[in-house]
Amino acid sequence: MHYFSQLFHYEHPWSHVVIGMWHKYPNPHCTHVQTIDVLDRSVDPQTGIIRTERVLGCKQKAPGWIVKFFGGSEDAFVREISFVNPATQEATITSVNLSLSQFATCYENIRYSPTTDGRTMFHQTAEIQRFEQNAHLGKP
Template sequence: MGKYYENCSTFAYSWEQIVTAFWKRYPNPFSTHVLSEDTLNREIIQGNTLFTRRILTKTNRVPKWGERFVKSTTVAIVEESYVDRKTKILTTYTRNIGLNRIMSVTEKVIYTPDPSNPGHTVANRMAWIDSQMYGFRRAIEAFGLERFRTNSARASAGFVHILQILYPNYQNKLALMSLHASSVPSFDETKEKFKEKAKKAAGEIARQSAEKISLVSNANVDS
């Protein structure tokens, strides 16, 4: 059956910024296990989608009990990405192409603008971990799941690190925009204030009219 992992996180950066930083996220201090990255091919498909295939080389640290199965200290990872600027969807797929009989890890991440905040980006991450090692499958898959959780958290931290370098003033800009938005009255607030002013004006007109009528009445009585 294998193991399945899923989580959702939000980056406080726009979708365009996420796409730009995606190609520049290595090296960073949180992903020292990534040794190299090379672009194999890049092309425009279906008119408006940028497809890129890259190969990454990562260190392959294993627990003591796994050393009997794994001799290599590195593993090759294929990364495929699709950037659709029209729909604003960045979809990435990664999978190991070495040692996949011992453990295969396939990851899919979808980056889209946050519906509730256009200046933020939502990342939906899914992963499938599987092993073909009879007798050790459950232990290897459990180890792979925990390793993936740790690595995905480090990957997100590294991504944010690069975003902060590329866009050092973006958070301040968002804070100012938020402050400005909170200082501008909403339509309902403006409507209520207008109604209150109208009531006061109507009351003042009625009071003045009543005073005039009273003066006229008194003048008629005196005459």
């Protein structure tokens, strides 16, 4: 297992950063993201929390021989679920790869929250779990 974490402060208010989050894809600087499909979107009438579930379609940047070796394709898909709470000004995004998950799974968590000085804190973690070829046999 590999673990990654980073913390960053945007010099913009939370509302601007969250609007930018929704307009992140597609854009000419991230051409690997080809499609964004919204599977579900709902608003909790009690809390006002907006829940959105999407699937992002990407073109992998791995060399062609690696893709063929693992039996995949250059198309990759990621499932993303986000929660935006306007009352507390918290936005969280969780994502997991759907493609090649039989070899490795990447669980990513992102949180946007306001700071007392009007900036926005971005906290990202990712955990990559590899699956050994004999894992299904119960061997270490």
